[in-house]
Amino acid sequence: MLNDLLDEEIKNIGVTLKTCAFKNDFNALTVDDTIILSNKLKDTAERNSVKAHELGHQYTCPVNLLELEPELQRRFEYLADRWATLKVMPLEKLVSAFRRGIRLRDEFCDFLEISEPFFRRGLDVYSSIYGQRTQYKNYTLSFDPFNIEEL
Template identity: 35%
Template sequence: MEYEKLLDEADEKNIDVIEMKFKGNIKGLYCNNTIAINQNIKTNAEKVCILAEEIGHHYTSSGNILEQSNVINIKQEKIARNWAYKKLVGITSIIQAYKNGIRNKYELAEFLNVTEEFLDEALTYYKNKYGLFYTIDNYIIYFDPLAILEKF
């Protein structure tokens, strides 16, 4: 997904998105319908991943969850991250990539405009949710190692 499309989605939901400098290693924050993205993020793919997760916080989180030693906050962080996985690396998107000739994880990450790390985490999410594979329509998606089989 393109960064601009996510910005449009945020705008439609009345979420302001600003890019600014952060101290430390914070990449993004969400608070009161405003998302701040670290302007030092180098790649468009990483910005997409960060913005999707922060939009996920808009839909799934409540309160201040910055303190990550709190189990409830950790769960909210995970739920927002899972929302981003489904948004950017949806099962049907994986099949669409296969139909477009994508045959490895590097190409898939590029096709989906996500980082390879984010893609790996998304595939792990699906593996934990569905098991080793998922069947949809005429396709079987294996998550580890990534493979897509078309049934005839």
């Protein structure tokens, strides 16, 4: 399960995971070696998505984002999204889901154990990496609109 894999990685890199109530609309906050999740995250898919993104910050962001100007904040947010996308929805897993008969966006989200907004951001990340489409093994993956075709 993705939840267990993310929790294990968080533990292995020496990061503490906590939950609390935020007064604002933050889903999470990373402070030094602690990831703090909002207690308002409604399900495992949402928590997985937020944890993956915050892990991305652990690997890609050496500074406090709240102290940066907006353009740099956006850049570090993208880097965290990119890391998280490659971690939890690699092309191989997308193709594996397709080979199992999964075709609809919500089915992909269920298979990957992530939220739909995270899935959409992941497709945007892939578009920025590959452009409109890419080939992986014997498949063509299109990102907008999302589609997988066997060659």
